Amino acid sequence: MGDAIVVTSGKGGVGKTTTSANIGTALALQDRKVCMVDTDIGLRNLDVIMGLENRIIYDLVDVAHGRCRLAQALVKDKRMEDKLYMLPAAQTKDKHDVTPEQVRDIVLELKKEFDYVIIDCPAGIEQGFRNAVSGADRAIVVTTPENAAVRDADRVIGLLEQDGIAAKLLINRIRPNLVKNGDMLEIDEICQVLAIDLLGIVPDDERVIKAANSGEPTVLDPSSRAAIAYRNIARRILGDMVPLMTLEDKPGMLRRFRKFLGIG
Amino acid sequence: MTEKQHITIKGVKEGLLFLLDDACEFDELLRELKYKLEKSHHQVLTGPLIHIHIRLGKRTISEEQTAQLRAIIRERGNLLVQSIEAEQLETACAAQEQPGLRIISGVVRSGQTLRHDGHLLLTGDVNPGGTISCSGDIYVLGALRGVAHAGDEGGELAIIAAALMRPTQLRIGDVISRPSDEWVSEDAAMEFAYLSDGRMQVDKISQLHRMRKEPIVFKGV
CATH class of the missing domain: 3.30.750 (Transcription Regulator spoIIAA)
Known part of the structure; x- marks a missing residue:
């Protein structure tokens, strides 16, 4: 039985889909069987970032309504041999066309076959969010070092707690020099407010944008700083001893990053 | 008859x-x-x-x-x-004798409201967007970053105490106040907010006894 992880944030544009794509790919690179599920029905993006848009035949709504078998709807990522699959969302329907129960059943089915099911959640806390979290065992809450994003992450963590889903924090798009000047929220500050375990931090990297547009997950390019961050996160999910920093260690983590990149 | x-x-x-x-x-x-x-x-x-x-x-x-x-x-x-x-x-006098003190631990997150009849002691934080309110006093053993409303049924004598006083808004009875407009938190120690002549004041927790005037009997030498 695999593990279903929902990637959520509340606020839009903080990098949920990018995170899903990269963590999914990174786990596949670690030789795990992974299926990514896009639950952003009506505004699907995961396929675009993965560069699999032109291979979609059936989607999540088709499976939920029994128009096809689950296996028929899965899109295989050939770069990863037989390790990485994706269940795309429908682009022509909306969030109300599936129920949380239907999504849960699909996720349960996927868990039988895959080691990890990564569920990409839409922004907001309405029906789409309910759909996405219904089948999840745990959650990754993505935030950026901005007040609005932290506020929404806090709200989402509260909702996840009510559902009994343990959440870990991923802070995305950190710009070390802005943090240093005090122009950006500090990682420590964010962790203090949100009071959940930190799974990892991802520095802002232009290559992420370039990679997303070309349909290649960043994580495949090991020279990118963000790629290393995502690989570390994947290893932590697998329980590896990449030191999962406690609240006090975060600046150290950042320094380690810089040292690694030779700019610290 | x-x-x-x-x-x-x-x-x-x-x-x-x-x-x-x-x-x-x-x-x-x-x-x-x-x-x-x-x-x-x-x-x-x-x-x-x-x-x-x-x-x-x-x-x-x-x-x-x-x-x-x-x-x-x-x-x-x-x-x-x-x-x-x-x-x-x-x-x-009877109305001011609130029934007991309730102790709750946890984080009041954005969008959540914690309401209690009587006094309330929260061991945890109140985050921005979260609300904590009760008919008596509020004590937060943690950071108060959201909204706190003490004496919400008209208790002008209620207080709000917090280990870290960083609220978005404080309310006691019918009085609403925003930090920095009307008062400034002094960082140093645990603080409490109270009403004095209908205005919100914030002071160190060690000053609370001056307001309450409760006699304390110390035992021992």
């Missing part, structure tokens, strides 16, 4: 003392008062001008009800209502 008498009339030096029962319905009182004035005690109550003192016991009545009482008595031309009194002091 009903079996149980709700109104006792006593003669005192200043005139007559009407002792009104405070457990029965107010309408019941009015009915009995009318009956006594017009029927049973008709004889006693005629004659020269008599001063009436009404004692309500623990009952609190509205202005409208006061007017009703006065109207009934005024119908007898020779009766003059001198005073209407309730045991106000005692009831007011």
Whole structure:
């Protein structure tokens, strides 16, 4: 039985889909069987970032309504041999066309076959969010070092707690020099407010944008700083001893990053 | 007449003392008062001008009800209502004695509201967008970053104490205040907010005893 992880944030544009794509790919690179599920029905993006848009035949709504078998709807990522699959969302329907129960059943089915099911959640806390979290065992809450994003992450963590889903924090798009000047929220500050375990931090990297547009997950390019961050996160999910920093260690983590990149 | 008498009339030096029962319905009182004035005690109550003192016991009545009482008595031309009194002091004190202190641990997150009747001790944070409110005092052993409303049923004497006072808004009774506009947190130690002449003030927790004036008996040498 695999593990279903929902990637959520509340606020839009903080990098949920990018995170899903990269963590999914990174786990596949670690030789795990992974299926990514896009639950952003009506505004699907995961396929675009993965560069699999032109291979979609059936989607999540088709499976939920029994128009096809689950296996028929899965899109295989050939770069990863037989390790990485994706269940795309429908682009022509909306969030109300599936129920949380239907999504849960699909996720349960996927868990039988895959080691990890990564569920990409839409922004907001309405029906789409309910759909996405219904089948999840745990959650990754993505935030950026901005007040609005932290506020929404806090709200989402509260909702996840009510559902009994343990959440870990991923802070995305950190710009070390802005943090240093005090122009950006500090990682420590964010962790203090949100009071959940930190799974990892991802520095802002232009290559992420370039990679997303070309349909290649960043994580495949090991020279990118963000790629290393995502690989570390994947290893932590697998329980590896990449030191999962406690609240006090975060600046150290950042320094380690810089040292690694030779700019610290 | 009903079996149980709700109104006792006593003669005192200043005139007559009407002792009104405070457990029965107010309408019941009015009915009995009318009956006594017009029927049973008709004889006693005629004659020269008599001063009436009404004692309500623990009952609190509205202005409208006061007017009703006065109207009934005024119908007898020779009766003059001198005073209407309730045991106000005692009831007011009783209302401030909140039932117990509730201890809750956890984080009040954005969008969540924690409400309690009485005093509340939260071991955890209140995050921005979260609300904590109760009819008594609020003590936060953690960071107060959201909204706190103490004495939300009209307790002007309630306080809000927090280990880290960084609220978006503080409310005590009907008074609403924003930090930095009206007061500045001094970082150093645990602080508490209170009302002084209807304005929000924030001070170190060590100053709380000056406001409360509660005697502490220390045992030992």
